[in-house]
Amino acid sequence: MGLWTLLKSGLILDIYFFKNNRAQLVSMFAWPYILLVLMLGMGFLFGSAETFKSNVGVEADPVVFFVASTLIAMASMSVMWEVGGTVLFHRWTGTLPYMLIAPYRISVTLVMSYIPRYLLWSFMQLAEFVPVLIWREGLVGGLADALVMGLAIVIGMLPLLGFAAIFGSFLLTIKEETNVLSWLNPIVLILSGAFYPAYLFPLWARFLSMILPTTYTFELARISSLLGAPKLAEMTFLIAVLLGMSIFYNALSFTLMGKAEKKALKSGAV
Amino acid sequence: MKEEVVTVENxxxxxxxxxxxxxxxxxxxxxxxxxxxxxxxxxxxxFGLLGPNGAGKTTTVKILSTLLLPDSGVATVLGYDVVKEAVEVRRRIGVSLTVEKGFFWKLTGRENLMYFGMLYGLDGPELKQRVQRMLELVGLEELGSSDKLYEEYSLGMKARLSIARALLTDPELLILDEPTLGLDPPSARLLRELLIRVAHEEGKTVLITTHNMFEAEIVCDRLAIINKGTIVAMDTVDGLKRLVSEDITLEMLVVLPAKVSLKQLREEISEVVSGRVEVDPTEEGTRIRVVMKPSEKEQATQEMLRKLHSMGCSVRRIEVKEPTLEDVFIELTGGK
Structure with a gap:
């Protein structure tokens, strides 16, 4: 008994969902490609591959860049949406009280039971992009790209867990069933430089961009798409920043979730 | 000395x-x-918590399940404080709050139990065995419904699965909020029998809330009647009935032989029972009514039957009239 079984419970829930909902499995595989095709299609509307590169501000192969961006964007959205939104999901299904009486701290139950889901989904999506990466970068280059992107997914998740748990705790305390994440997610993505480079932002937005962990995750994705011209020092720096943010945001969320738990249990919001 | 499993103070x-x-x-x-x-x-x-809507039953149950914090007072489960030692309490309880939801619709009953079992710390062959045993215990296996999707379950099946989840970790205390609400009679009966069995044969402690007087009377060893946030009475079912009336009425319909007069019958009966005796002729026969203490019921009935038999009377009907739990409930909660 312990955190291992808690992690396994999250995994087994998803496996059961996939087994009984084939349509969900198909859509999970189709969605990243749809997003990638849309992003690339819009990019190429503005001109040649060279124009596209200069418009987007990257030196990499646009396909590889957008594979990386799509993966990281989807993984980031997934953490934000699922960890925060899991409270709502369980409230809607009526399973929330039964989740909360698991013999752990409530925040631990909500966050830990989600991690396997995140890793499963993210790595399944990474796996489906591997053929594209090999096509663009060759066997060794493609696999190396996939490896770095996998690393970005794992390291990028760590600070986001805490960040998303803060919003999850907020949702736990309010009785209204409104998912604030549905409007927060796109804002976070824009501010993180998922769509436009952060240096183009006004000063206040650049500041917000700096404190968002997703900014560094996207930067890591950008660099990972430049593996042909590796910037190991920059990657190491970004990984260090993300690990530092992981400690900060997870410590903060642990404190805030403790307070939110108490407030929710006091107000009868559960 | 009886071991306290739940202690609730103020x-x-x-x-x-x-x-x-x-x-x-x-x-x-x-x-x-x-x-x-x-x-x-x-x-x-x-132990039953009986009360009208809004009386405080669910609030009490939620506090004991560690899902709600009290403003003041103390509640412990097996010595663990529900506020300060919530995780320890959670390890020792099984909870069912609503029977109509609380599971994943796209998972089968078995898959739901496997997931919750793992969430609650079970794993490996032990988990599989426990799940199988619980599905058998609540009758879902017999119905062939263990591997059906939850969305296809009837309310009765959902209730059975809810009890199965509550029992999954072999908890010492079961907390059940209206577990038979809306169930068809066979499902309700099965669950009642199950609760009595797990308490009296397996030594588990059960806290149940209900509106159902019949259920409370059959299932509960002791009851607390709660109204407007206050416990107005607490005792065994018989004890609660005595709060409304100390006496019971034994009523018999007999056919007298021609030689026995009504006066003689009253005198003979009065010799063997200590309560007030009334004898009235009716169209069906002679009605004897004796008001007595509940403790005298068994012996007085036997004595009366013996006496009537010796007098050559034939007994057509015997009925014991005592206050019902509903009478007690209405009297104590001021309901109509």
């Missing part, structure tokens, strides 16, 4: 609610759900 809880007054305006209102509730539940007993 529990108080208020909720803040808001009444809508137009689009943006709202009025704050404080609702006192519990006003100093105290009770104890002992190992192996089925």
């Amino acid at each position: 529990l108080r809880k208020s909720y803040e609610t808001y009444l809508r007054r137009g689009l943006f305006a709202r009025e704050r209102k404080i609702v006192e759900a519990l006003k100093g509730v105290s009770f104890r539940i002992y190992r192996g007993e089925v």
Whole structure:
């Protein structure tokens, strides 16, 4: 008994969902490609591959860049949406009280039971992009790209867990069933430089961009798409920043979730 | 000495609610759900919380399940404080709060139990065995429904699965909020029998809330009647009935032989029972009514039957009239 079984419970829930909902499995595989095709299609509307590169501000192969961006964007959205939104999901299904009486701290139950889901989904999506990466970068280059992107997914998740748990705790305390994440997610993505480079932002937005962990995750994705011209020092720096943010945001969320738990249990919001 | 499993001392809880007054305006209102509730539940007993809607039953149950914090007072489960040692309490309880939801619709009954079992710390062959055993115990296996999707379950099946989940970790205390609400009679009966069995044969302690007087009378060893956040009475079913009336009435319909007069019958009966005796002729026969203490019921009935037999009377009907739990409930909660 312990955190291992808690992690396994999250995994087994998803496996059961996939087994009984084939349509969900198909859509999970189709969605990243749809997003990638849309992003690339819009990019190429503005001109040649060279124009596209200069418009987007990257030196990499646009396909590889957008594979990386799509993966990281989807993984980031997934953490934000699922960890925060899991409270709502369980409230809607009526399973929330039964989740909360698991013999752990409530925040631990909500966050830990989600991690396997995140890793499963993210790595399944990474796996489906591997053929594209090999096509663009060759066997060794493609696999190396996939490896770095996998690393970005794992390291990028760590600070986001805490960040998303803060919003999850907020949702736990309010009785209204409104998912604030549905409007927060796109804002976070824009501010993180998922769509436009952060240096183009006004000063206040650049500041917000700096404190968002997703900014560094996207930067890591950008660099990972430049593996042909590796910037190991920059990657190491970004990984260090993300690990530092992981400690900060997870410590903060642990404190805030403790307070939110108490407030929710006091107000009868559960 | 009986072991205390649940101890509740002077529990108080208020909720803040808001009444809508137009689009943006709202009025704050404080609702006192519990006003100093105290009770104890002992190992192996089925303890019922009986009360009208809004009496505070669910609030009490949620506090004991660690899903709600009290404003003041103390509640412990097996010696663990539900506020300060919530995780320890959670390891020792099984909970069913609503029977109509609380599971994943796209998972089968077995898959749901496997997931919750793992969430609650079970794993490996032990988990599989426990799940199988629970599905058999609540009759879902017999119905062939263990591997059906939850969305295809009837309410009765959902209730059975809910009890199965509550029992999954072999908890010492079961907390069940209206477990038979809305169930068809066979499902309700099965669950009642199951609760009695797990308490009396397996030594588990059960806290159950209900509106159902029949259920309370059959299932509960002791009952607390709760009204407007206060426990108004607590005892065994018989004890509660005595609160309304100390006496019971034994009524018999007999056919007298021609030689026995009504006066003689009254005198003969009065010799063997200590209560008030009334004898009245009716169209069907002679009705004898004896008002007595409940403790005299067994012996007095036997004596009367012996006497009537010796007098050559034939007994057509015997009926014991005593206050029902419903009478007690209405009397104590001021209901109509």
